[in-house]
Amino acid sequence: MSAKNPEYDFKWCPGCGDFGVRRAVEFALSDRLKETEEIIENTVVVAGIGCSGNLVHLLEGPQPFGIHGIHGRSLPIAFGVKMANPDLNVLTVAGDGDFLSIGMEHIAPQATRNLDICSVVMDNGVYGLTKGQSSPTTEYGVKTSSTPYGKVESSIDPLKYYLTIGATFIASGYSSKPRDLAKLIQAGMEHAGFAVIHVQSPCTTYNDTYEILKGNAKKGIAPTIYDIPEEYDRTDRLAAEDLLNSSGIPLGIIYEDTSRPSFTAENNRVKEIVKIRDISDLLSDYDF
């Protein structure tokens, strides 16, 4: 919308990883439109607050519905949208601060429900929009504007966390590979259950990790990202644990469990066993 909208005054910094994530979301949505009978308005993008959340305004091409809500609350809003109309395709976009710090309490409930939405987490290891404070994924010891003597907390490992709380689709992506990322997002949207796509999306201003991620042969820096080998069995939970216990950041689908019914399916099952009573029947309970 921004290109057409002179009033909208937000910009990502040059080189921001979020540009790549935006491209990936656009690819994934446009591929979805080609492959299904859906119209674009069947998709709702629920955004958190922070640099990442602005993705909902910056999407180009056919426009889905959007909510740019409250810091940390993209998941509970998405929960409401999805259950109001389970036919909708609901996508959340949020950063590591939004999703994993203030919004942490909302991840486990969606995982235990197996809510059929897809959450894209844009992880840059820092609070960008408030100018460079430490986030849950900032490494131990790193100096930021709010940890001038080095961070004294350890960082969390989001992928291990998603696996532990029972997310049924977990993928890891990189903003500089938007085509690959788009495939992950599309698979996450198709998954009948709670899908998290965790994306390395560097912040060029406050935490430029491009070199750490992709390496630099000239400087002798080895890359930390690598593609998950094709023979990897993503339905094997123990294999996923092994993968996440080894060093480096694997890219691809880390875990997929299609055996658990989605939240929508569970709700439909309950609806079928309940006797539906109309209002006059309900009121008659109070007759005397």
Next chain:
Amino acid sequence: MVIIVASIGSICPLKIKLIIRLILILQHVPMGGYMSKRKDFVVRFAGEGGQGVVTASEALARIASEVGYYSLTFATFPSQIMGGPTYTQARISTSPVLSPGDSLNVLVALNEEAYETHKEELAEGGIVLYDSSFTPSGNEKAIGMPFDDLAKEAGDARTANMVMMGALASLVEMPEKYLKDFIEKRFLSRGQEIVDANFRAIDLGIEKASESKFNLGELDEPNSPDYKQVMMKGNDAIALGAIRAGLNFYVGYPISPATTILLYMERNLFGDGRFVYQASSEIESINAIIGGGYAGKKSMTATAGPGFSLMSEGLGLAWMAEIPLVVVDVQRGGPATGLPTKTEQSDLFASINPAHGDVSLPVIAPGTVEECFTAGVMALNWAERYQGPVILLTEMAIAERVQNIKKPDLDNINVENRIVYEGNNGYQRYDGYELSPMPIPGKPGSYVANGSEHDSVGDTTHLPSRHVQMTERRFGKLDLLRNEDFEEEHGDSSIIVMPWGGSKGPVMEAYNKLRESGMDIGWHYTMYLNPLPEDLLNKLRSKDLVIVPELNYQGQFSSLLRSHGVKAKSITQYTGLPFKVGKLVSSITDIINESNKVVIK
């Protein structure tokens, strides 16, 4: 009544003295007196949590209602499941009941502590019905009964309540047939043995009470209304009203005293396109119903104090992004955890201004169980009409009150629905200063519902002119809500009594007493507190004095009225308990007296 004389006895003008004397006479006419039969009686059941005091007062209210009396219960609990001092009260009357009753005709004391705590509130000639496990220290009329032993003697340990019912019926000469019909209706499906045990329990209660020779005077014949009735709690009435108005999306989190609404919905909100769920927190609840409202549903949650505080940010988003939803706030006492199981009217400020920034949320506060149903309908109607969040502000005393009310006529209810956008893409959802049709996801008309200040399509902007337009747009929509009903009686009087919410009943009773005594005061009341009906405000502005009895320290509603240019004064109480009529009578007299002095100056 002693309080009145003590507080203003020597200083008040002759006129007031006369009025007080009249009130004293009115109050002391024995209700079951020499010439006429008793018109109502008040029973308090006091004991420990888990002893069945709630069941007892509800059973008494139900028995009485079924034969045509009017009844109302009041309950106050400790915040624990077993043990802790608990009491409930039932008032039975031949005409509609407005308040739980000031003083007790019968105190049923299940232990010594209960007796000691409540004996001061016995009316003159009141009777204590006590469990024989202790001996009352005072010299009231008292009947000791081993409730549990008598229940066992009747053949079922669970019939102790019926022993009490038998004794109570005997004291007011209520025909035992009333009780026995009730039992047959209630228990026959569980077998004749249960019925017989309950019958014996009633007989034993009657026998023991009549041995005492005490009598409260015969209760007059019931005076059945000519319309069909139902008997329900305030919270159930809200749930039913909301469902009647088309509620189809409910997400909530347990919290006293709002939990019963969640439980009602979890049992009953099923059917096509309906969704109900217990969320992981109040933050999740409010955000989930924002999502539901945005996606086209009539959405609601219910909470109380602490949960309402957690919803502040979400309410701000719903106001900003213009998303219809209803939050029921069942007020309890105090800030923070406060008094979770007591009643108060202290969330009015918080309801209107729950969030940071410029907001003024619509508030509907029902004052009776009957109004709870209407408020359930109207809160949803308002949310859809102005496209934004509405607070249904109720309170513990009504939430748990059981009352027989006129059965709502389900066919005669105006249900309002959202104006939905049905055009093509490229829609400017937030264009202009007035309410605009709302697109629903899944159909053309995509936009961003934005909590940041936004332009006409919902994109973030910081332009000063936009913030002006959008702020005025949001406040302007409140004009759609300024034309609701209000009550008026003796509107020509320059002094008005105007309660709000659950204080309506006791204040009306006090007002009636003062009118009967010759005091020239008028009455106004509305459950639409924000925005107030425009016509009502105009009337109130012309008054010399508007007296607002309310259960909070700050005098929140009178403060609101003063901000609208009304000469309002509060009578406040913050005990965690509802008003007593007698104290209101004296306080209203006091405040008028003081005001006259101000005028004379």
